[in-house]
Amino acid sequence: MSYDVLKSIHVSCVAISITGFVLRVGLVWTGSPLLGSRVARIAPHLVDTVLLASAIGLAAIAGVAPWRDTWLAAKVLGLVAYVIAGSFAIRRARTRGGRLAAGVVAIAVFLYIVVVAFTKSPRGGW
Secondary structure, X not given: OOHHHHHHHHHHHHHHHHHHHHHHHHHHHHOOHHHHOHHHHHHHHHHXXXXXXXXXXXXXXXXXXXXXXXXXXXXXXXHHHHHHHHHHHHHHOOOHHHHHHHHHHHHHHHHHHHHHHHHOOOOOOO
């Protein structure tokens, strides 16, 4: 698969993933029973699997590695922080305020990851 096709898949999955996250946070916030639906439980895992696989493919094609390229290491660490904050926003936080705060943190970390991807610098835009 070409780099450009893989990058298109990756960027599309990024957009789908963050949109799905924001929608799920909205479902949590409103107490909607749709959060327990089969689609809401399975789709994020499918999208994020394709997202991660495409990221690994892009890194392999580009010859970059997180232990050698600090910007990629920053993205990987950001991903870990995003997943942890997201898990608190969706299910682990015990209060509405905690879920809201975790959701805001997750979205901020997501934006940091995107900026690092564009600038190829762990400092992002700073």
